[in-house]
Amino acid sequence: MSSELLDALLLLEKEKGISRNVIMEAIEAALISAYRRNFNQAQNVRIDINLGAGTMRVFARKEVVDQVFDPRLEISLEDAHRINPNYQIEDVVELEVTPKDFGRIAAQTAKQVVTQRVREAERGIIYSEFIDREEDIMTGIVQRQDPKFIYVSLGKIEAILPSNEQMPNERYKPHDRIKVFLTKVEKTTKGPQIFVSRTHPGLLKRLFEIEVPEIYDGTVEIKSVAREAGDRSKISVHSDNPEVDAVGSCVGPKGSRVQAIVNELKGEKIDIVKWSADPVVFVANALSPSKVLDVIVNEADKATTVIVPDYQLSLAIGKRGQNARLAAKLTGWKIDIKSESDAREAGIYPREESLLTFDEEDVEEDVDFKLNNEDLDVNDEISIDSNEFDEER
Known part of the structure; x- marks a missing residue:
């Protein structure tokens, strides 16, 4: 039995990374418990396992005292001197009390302990491996x-x-x-x-890190992600290197990089916008593909009023408010969208201090979008608060 146990311990140490000493300590503790349970003993005992000799012995540990009150834990000085005349008061005497059939119990107990320790070790290894991969993709x-x-x-x-x-x-x-x-x-x-x-925004971020080398090596940084899984997402990107086109890097040659991600997400539409520290520019970019005439910022309330051409209002809002909702979540700013005509009536547009430039020739009305958008009227207005759509993760 001891030879088999030794071979098993060596194999576990090699394949599972479980220390032989750790298992031996566990076996000794289990044998002590088994001895007390099976032989109705409560004394202080020690197990001696000699794998080389193939023996397992049980020793009762008793303290040398003048007067014995509990013979299971104490031994008189006179009796101790019969064993060894060098014993003194408060010394500990060890007496072998190995039962005749203890080998069978020991073998069964050792097997149970080894099995349990292997299971615990495997669980620990798996936990250690995967805890380091939280917020990662697999x-x-x-x-x-x-x-x-x-x-x-x-x-x-x-x-x-x-x-x-x-x-x-x-x-x-x-x-x-x-x-x-x-x-x-x-x-x-x-x-x-x-x-x-499969719906977490982190999945989209990790997919871009896999597909776009510039993101993986840190040349391009993903600043924020807003996602409505399975339908549409927006990400904002930025590069400190002026020679690197952050958006173009994510799109890839002929759109190959972003298309690979779209395919993985089963056709989920993805808008890639350029991040800016200026909320005027960032909010305007986030409302892509809509063109924005002006963005009025209220720093105190972290809110913006966005002015768009009349015929771009439905595009800016999006079907069921999706485009504006994702833009608010992406930027972290409240967004109140107004048409150009309503803004002129309210006297808030045009402004001399507007920081945006607008070229009429760059504007192309999204006819397909408007024809398919039956939920919105071009005279509608919408106010979106990014806080209303924060996901609890």
Whole structure:
């Protein structure tokens, strides 16, 4: 038994990275507990395991005293001297009390301890591996699903994809390969539990880092992301290098880079806009593809009033307010959109201090968008507060 145990400990140390000493300490503790339980003993004992000799012995530890009150824990000085005349008061005497059939109990206990320690070690290794990958992207394989969750294999463990983290325009089938964003890694009594998402804005950010080398190496930075998963998203990008076109880098040659991300997200539309520290420019860029005539900033309320051409109002607002809503979330500013005619009536446009330039020749009315947008009238106005759409992550 000891030879087999030694071989098992060496194998575990090599393959699982579990220290032999750690397992031996656990076995000794378990054997002490087994001895007390099986032989109805409560004294202080020590287990001596000699793997080389193939022996396991139990020793009762008793303190040398003048007067014995508990024979399970104490021994008289007279009795101690019969064992060794050098013993003195408060010394500890060890007496072997190994039961005859202790080997069978020891073997069974050792097996249980080793199995438990291996399981705990494997769970610890998996947890350590995945806790470092929180807020990262991984490729998984769909295994199975129930009404609440989809279970995605990440190799060593199955991750959970909740229904509210699934894209509404996707249907998942077993063996499908999908990219997921690790939102949370929890340590539970049953081992690590990993939650993933397909709707988190972080997934979009990580996909751009994979597809765009300039983002990966830090030349281009993603400043903010606003996403309505499965439908439309906006990201703002910036580069400190004036020779680098941040937006063009993300789009790629003939749109190849952004198209790869669109394909991964099953056709989700993505607007890439240039970030600016100036809220006037940033808000105007964020409302792309709409053209903006002017942006009036209220710093105290972190709010803006945006003036757009009359025929661009529906485009600026977007279907069901989506374009304005995403722009507000992207910039972190409240956005109140007004048509040019209404702004002139209110006396807030034009302004001499306007910082935006507007070229009529650059404006092309989005006819397809307006024809398909039955929810909005060109005379509508909309006010969007970015705080109303912050997602709790």
